[in-house]
Amino acid sequence: MKDPVVLITGALTGIGRATAFAFANEGVRVVASGRHDAEGHALVAELRKLGGEAEFLRADVRHEDDVRSLVDETVARFGRLDVAVNTAGTEGKPGPVTAQSAESYAATFDTNVLGTLLSMKHELRVMLAQGSGSIVNVSSTYGQTGGAGASVYAASKHAVEGLTKSAALEAAGSGVRVNVVAPGPIETGMLNRFTGTDERKAGLITTVPLKRVGAPEEIAQTIVFLSSDKASFITGASFAVDGGKTAQ
Amino acid sequence: MFKQLEGKVALITGGSRGIGAAIAKRLASDGANVAITYAKGADAAASVLKEIEGAGGMAIAIQADAADADASNAAVEKTVAAFGRLDVLVNNVGTAIPKSFAETTLEELDRLIDVNVRGTLVATQAALKHMKNGGRIIMIGSSVGERVMVPGLVPYAATKGAVKMFTQGLSREVGSRGITVNNVQPGPIDTDLNPAAGDWAVPQKAATALDRYGHVEEVAALVAFVAGPEASYITGANLTVDGGTNA
Numbered sequence: 001m002k003d004p005v006v007l008i009t010g011a012l013t014g015i016g017r018a019t020a021f022a023f024a025n026e027g028v029r030v031v032a033s034g035r036h037d038a039e040g041h042a043l044v045a046e047l048r049k050l051g052g053e054a055e056f057l058r059a060d061v062r063h064e065d066d067v068r069s070l071v072d073e074t075v076a077r078f079g080r081l082d083v084a085v086n087t088a089g090t091e092g093k094p095g096p097v098t099a100q101s102a103e104s105y106a107a108t109f110d111t112n113v114l115g116t117l118l119s120m121k122h123e124l125r126v127m128l129a130q131g132s133g134s135i136v137n138v139s140s141t142y143g144q145t146g147g148a149g150a151s152v153y154a155a156s157k158h159a160v161e162g163l164t165k166s167a168a169l170e171a172a173g174s175g176v177r178v179n180v181v182a183p184g185p186i187e188t189g190m191l192n193r194f195t196g197t198d199e200r201k202a203g204l205i206t207t208v209p210l211k212r213v214g215a216p217e218e219i220a221q222t223i224v225f226l227s228s229d230k231a232s233f234i235t236g237a238s239f240a241v242d243g244g245k246t247a248q
Numbered sequence: 249m250f251k252q253l254e255g256k257v258a259l260i261t262g263g264s265r266g267i268g269a270a271i272a273k274r275l276a277s278d279g280a281n282v283a284i285t286y287a288k289g290a291d292a293a294a295s296v297l298k299e300i301e302g303a304g305g306m307a308i309a310i311q312a313d314a315a316d317a318d319a320s321n322a323a324v325e326k327t328v329a330a331f332g333r334l335d336v337l338v339n340n341v342g343t344a345i346p347k348s349f350a351e352t353t354l355e356e357l358d359r360l361i362d363v364n365v366r367g368t369l370v371a372t373q374a375a376l377k378h379m380k381n382g383g384r385i386i387m388i389g390s391s392v393g394e395r396v397m398v399p400g401l402v403p404y405a406a407t408k409g410a411v412k413m414f415t416q417g418l419s420r421e422v423g424s425r426g427i428t429v430n431n432v433q434p435g436p437i438d439t440d441l442n443p444a445a446g447d448w449a450v451p452q453k454a455a456t457a458l459d460r461y462g463h464v465e466e467v468a469a470l471v472a473f474v475a476g477p478e479a480s481y482i483t484g485a486n487l488t489v490d491g492g493t494n495a
Contacts, residue, residue, distance in 0.1 A: 165495040168457060168492050168495045169457050169492060169495050172456075172457035172458050172459070172491075172492050173457075173459065184481070208423075209419050209420045209423025209424070209483060209484060210423045210424075210426070210428075210481065210483060211423065211424050214481035215481070218478070218479075218480055218481035218482075219481075221478035221479070222473075222478070222479070222482065225473050225478070230466075230469040230470075230473065231466075231469070231470070231489075232466055233435070233458065233462035233463070233466035233467075233489050233490070233491050234466075234470070234488070234489050234490075234491075235457055235458060235491065235492040235495065236457055236492040236494065236495020237487070237488045237489075237490070237492075237494075237495070239482070239485065239487055240482070240484070240485040240486075241479075241481050241482050241485070242481070242482075242484075242485075243423070243481050243483060244419040244420060244423050244428075244429075244483040244484035244485075245484075246484065246485075247415070247416035247417075247419045247420060247483065247484020247485070248416060248420070248484075
């Protein structure tokens with residue numbers, strides 16, 4: 001593919017940000033999306049220093065109007081959409097099931113599940129019409145297992161796995177692949193908010209066979225691989241990148 | 249140009265043809281010195297070596313039937329003797345005997361278990377004696393190790409399920425040594441053993457979402473990624489390259 005175009009949601013921090021840099025390093029044209037203008041413009045300034053084209057488009061994946069115009073503006077700017085990486089996500093409000101509410105459920109599911117659904121809906125609208133494309137979603141170790149204190153987040157990431165596989169089956173006949181990467185504990189703001197204290201973070205690391213947290217770049221490299229033509233026979237797959245956490 | 253496996257040594261069992269030959273060529277083109285084993289295909293193995301050497305790579309071929317533990321151990325030792333180290337083991341060798349389970353003989357069951365399971369365990373044990381931080385153990389399992397979508401592969405699926413759990417268990421034991429253990433699970437791939445044309449291919453092709461057989465290079469590309477530095481946080485993972493068969 002000559003001069004591919006990638007759209008990344010949740011690109012301002014963590015895994016999304018590392019993914020934006022990984023694609024920019026490959027010379028891919030990047031549309032970075034998020035909810036904060038100042039951070040977005042600062043990010044694309046850094047991406048452009050790598051020599052390629054990059055744009056920031058503000059969007060909140062919980063709102064379909066935002067997602068629709070995000071995809072439409074991407075196509076208006078670059079003429080196509082080859083790769084979409086849906087990393088926008090939230091840890092919600094961790095805590096026991098007995099402390100959850102309709103509000104805490106919605107706060108998690110609106111971003112992680114509805115956001116992924118709406119993103120794929122509009123990305124596929126373009127990709128199915130052009131007869132090519134690759135989508136990579138981001139779930140979690142908790143897309144495979146449960147976690148005490150992580151019920152709603154785990155439920156939302158199980159949902160992302162199901163959305164991914166179903167979309168893959170629907171899109172396979174049209175030259176579009178859809179896969180999901182399932183990160184384990186990765187050095188991000190989300191992990192630090194989720195674990196809360198250094199002691200709890202250290203305790204989590206003891207459960208990882210490689211005995212360390214991963215770097216956001218280690219997720220980004222798998223995303224780049226899955227989105228590329230090297231992965232041409234891979235669709236509907238979930239790739240764990242978790243230091244062995246779910247190998248049990 | 250930087251090659252991601254420059255200075256590394258890889259042993260690919262069953263590397264004379266099919267998926268294994270493609271993996272050997274791919275890892276060699278990524279800069280690794282490569283050893284392959286073969287059971288009977290000396291001519292095929294020689295042609296793989298010729299191709300790798302013609303492209304400027306280094307490779308050796310070792311005769312070893314995976315059902316023979318002494319031969320498997322010797323293959324690892326010969327690899328280390330030839331190249332001085334071992335960084336990547338690809339347990340690719342495998343066999344399938346497609347037929348109904350009721351009609352499968354005891355000899356056929358033994359052959360499947362000895363090659364697909366025992367051979368993989370023995371070669372891995374031998375390789376771990378030499379592997380250091382950064383080592384990579386890569387199984388070639390199968391999409392039928394997780395879901396069986398086609399008939400005729402009952403004991404084969406059982407052996408590949410065993411490979412999957414071997415992967416997961418071993419990843420926990422060697423993780424603190426900085427060695428990763430992963431299971432690449434192909435779906436139907438066009439090879440001499442499982443050609444994309446013919447009656448046997450019809451249900452397999454239909455079970456894929458992409459409605460086609462995969463190419464050996466598409467499996468080799470995933471193995472190369474898992475063998476390389478970018479996959480440093482992936483371990484204990486079952487990674488399908490199956491055209492959506494198991495989606």
